[in-house]
Each structure stands twice: as structure tokens, then as C-alpha cells.
Amino acid sequence: MQKINFRKNIIGYIFSSPFFVFTFLMWIYPFVWGFIISFKKWNLISPYQPWVGFKNYIDVIKDPMLWLMVKNSVYFMVVFIFITTISSLGLALLIKQIPRFKGLYITGFLLSYVSSGVAYSMVFNLLFAGDGIVNNLLGVFKIKIGWFTNPYIAMASIALIVCWKFTGYYGLFFLAGLNNISTSIYEAAKIDGASAWQRFIKITVPLLNPTFVMIMVFATITSFNLFTEPYMITGGGPLNSTKTMMLEIYHRVFSLLQAGYGSTLAIVSAVITFVFVWVVRKLIERDDIYE
């Protein structure tokens, strides 16, 4: 028995050795290196890399740009979570009720999810352009909106197009959650005389809590990792209103060659993301739903 275990271990470690080598080279080593760079001043090229202690961290936190970017991401997050939760839960509730063609509708709504960031950003950039088709339609009501040019709404417009991408995908998660709720609970509530709205608020919403938590955590991470859409459509403008931390890291490191500052910002942005994920979970996660 001992011998078999030993043999299994040898074989197992041989099979998984690529994973260990990979994890060390592509994960642990860069992870540590990233921290080291954040304590240095370095232009990516020069062999001269002086230690500067916490100077980069102080610079990052003191920079008003950081707080503007956090504000932009929170703005995005609020609009994104609000619209996408309503649209995807609504979608799931509707699809759950139809007797036929469920698969067809699900597939149709999922198609937007597989679109690549570059492609759909290009399409929406033209659709929402100043003289684009959306404004042409709104022109009937004498409305013209600077979707991506008005600094107050540019970030909300980007949130809107990201909602377009995720509604079907999140809707599928909600549908899976709805299918896990046993119908006997609804039957019992009906006998007790609960209205449809009461059943929704008292049964559906609490029992979908794990799905809500998962989707909001996903959405929060998406908000703080936003890059392709603002890069393609607004480039961070107008007036830095769609500037995100990812855009700033890319700009600092690969245009201004500030490796130390960029690495520090990357670490700070990861910490900020974790904080927001933690807050979101604290606010909505319930573990007493089955009582």
C-alpha cells in the first residue's frame, strides 16, 4: 500500500510539474517582482533603479487623479449594477414563464456576450455618434445627446453598452437560480394568500441571494478593470470623465515609462477592487436565507 502511494505521488508530481513550473514563472515570480518595482523609481530601460521606499505609494494616493478614477469607476458600477440587475433578472423571470422556444431566446440574448470588446465598442461608437442612428431617432423628439462627448454622461453611456453585453449572460445565472427554487414554496405561499408581488419580494429575491452576490461581485470587478471600452471609444475623455485605473496604468507605464508608479497604481487598484468587493458582499450577502 505504501509502495502504491509512493508510485502515485511520483507520477502525480510528474504530471503536474508543468503546472508548478508555470505557477512559479508566470505567477509567483511576477507577483513578487511587481511589489519590488513599486518601491523603486525606474524608467523601464535604465540599469539605475534606486529604491524610493513608499514614495510611489504616497504619490499615487496624493494624486487627485486616483480619486477621480475611483469616482468614475463607482459611477460606472452604480449605473451598471442597477441597469444590468433589473434587465437580467427581468429577462430570467420572463423566460422562465414561457412554455416554448426558451432555448431560442436564451441563445439570442447570449449572442451579445460573445462579442469581443474591440468589435462592439466600434459598433456602439458609431451607433451613439453625434450624428449616429440613435441620435437620428431621438431627433424626432428634438433630442440630441452627446453620449460619449458629454462628460456627465459618457461613463453612463459606457455602462449602458457593457449592460448590453452582460444582460443575457447574467440572465442565464438568474434563470439557473430561479430553477433551483422549489415550486412547493410558492404553492404554500399562495395557499397562505400571498400576492404575486409579495411572493417575489419574500421568496424569490431572498432565495436568489447567492446569485445576486455572485453577479454583483462580477460586476464590481468588471467596473474596476474597465479598459477596452474607454480605450476604444473615449480614450479616457472628455475631461478625464471615463478615465479608469487600467487606462492610467497603461498610459503611465507604456507611454511615460514610469514603471514604479505604474506598478504601485496596479497594487493600489487591486486593493481598491478588493475593498469594494468586500463592501458589496457585506451589504447584500445573507447566510440565513434557508431558515
Place this chain on the structure above:
Amino acid sequence: MNKLRRYRIPLIYLILTIGLFFALFPYIWMVLSSFKVSEEIYTQFIPTKLTLDNYAFVFKGGTGQERNFISGMINSFIISIIPTITVIIFGILTAYSLRRLKIWGYKIYENFLVYQMLFPGVLFLIPLFLLMRDWRLINTFPAMIIRYLIDPWAIFIYIQFFKTIPESLLESARIDGASELKIIFKIMLPLSKTTTAIVALFTFMARWSEFLWPLIANKDYVKMPLSVLLALFTKGEYQTYPGIQMAGATLLTLPIVILFLLFRRHFEEGINFTGLKG
């Protein structure tokens, strides 16, 4: 009240169909626009005359031979298919070693996998770029590919699946004299068809659409994947040519849509399986 109930289901179908139209509208508009002459893009929804000029332009390579969209598609395919294959192979091998062979410390490694999945990619962007530069790989295919050869997420979902396979099946294969490799590729791989389909679909999709990393790791137009080529082209000299842009966007979207339609069933299973039970 009764009347309302009678019309409820048709009403739901109506709302869903309107919603579906909005969901698909950008695609429809993109494809139609790619066949339009430039005067009609903003003014006509249904084109009055169709043209293939936009595609001809895109395939010819625009202003210089350097920016060839066909080679861009081939490059995208290369940097997508290689990681898809290796992620599956190493995913199965590692998950099997951890969950079925239970190598020393497998619990620790499994927990570590979860941490790897949770850590934001932004932390690795700069050091990985520097690593690729130190290895003199910048502007090569390996630079765009290496970091994606193994995916902790794939190992994780293979582990979830391998948990459900009874040990007796493997024991009887061992008694019959099957080697561990044979068990993996003759028993485990065929059994985990659905899991493999999910891993393949999600990995290929993610790599095909990848933008930031190939933008950083490669500046050579000849090796650029379609996503980066198209982005630079749109922000650069073809800013004012919406028809050509939409032809490019269609080319970028089409392969992934076809792949999705082929694997559609597995996609939904994947969400039920990995999403809520994971």
C-alpha cells in the same frame, strides 16, 4: 383579471421579442453597414445598394501590405488555438494528479488555485511584460501566448468534475494493467466531454477577444491579432471610414459567434455546472 391572464403569455413573448431585437440590433446594424456605401451608413437602415468594397479594402490590406486582415485573422487563430489545447491538456493532467492521485499537499494546491483565480490580472501586467522583454520575446508569438498556456480556472473545473467519478472505475482499470496516462486519456477525457467543451469554448473566446496583453506584448503589424490590428486601424487612419470599420468588426465577431452557436448547449450547462455549484 381573466382577460389579463389570457393575454399574459402572448404579452411576454412580445416583450421578449422586442428585447431580443434590441439585443441583436448592434449585430444586425454592423453586418448591414459593412455592405453599405458610406453615404448610406447613417441615413439608411436597409441599404438600397450593396457593395463589397469595404471587404475588398479590408482584405487587400488598406494603405500598406503590412496591415493585412487575413494575416490578422490567422494570427488571432494561432494565439487562440494553442492556449486552448494546452489549457485542456495541462488542466486534465493537473486536476487528475491533485484530485485522483491525491499527491502530497493536494489540499494546499487546490486552495492555492482558488487564490490564483481571484487575483486581479492587473498585478501581473507589468512584471510579465518585463519578463517577456528579459527573455527577448517581445514582438513574437510566444510573448502573446506563454502566459496563457495553463489556466487555474480550467484545473479548478476539471477538479469539480473529477470529484464525481467513482474511484472503483479507476481501480478496475488499474487492475487491468492500464497506466495512469492511459486512464487519463482513455477514461477521464472521454467522460469529461462537457467540461472539455466548456473549457475549450471559454478559453478560445477569451483569447480571440483578448486586447490589452497582445497590445503590450507585440508591436509588430505582421504578427498582430485581428483585435489589436482593428483597434489601431480604427483609432488611426481609418477613423472616418465607418463601412470599413464595420467590415473589420464583422470579421472579428463572426468566428466567435459561429463557435458559440456550435457549442451553445455546453455553454448553458457550463453556467449551471461551474457557476452555482462551484
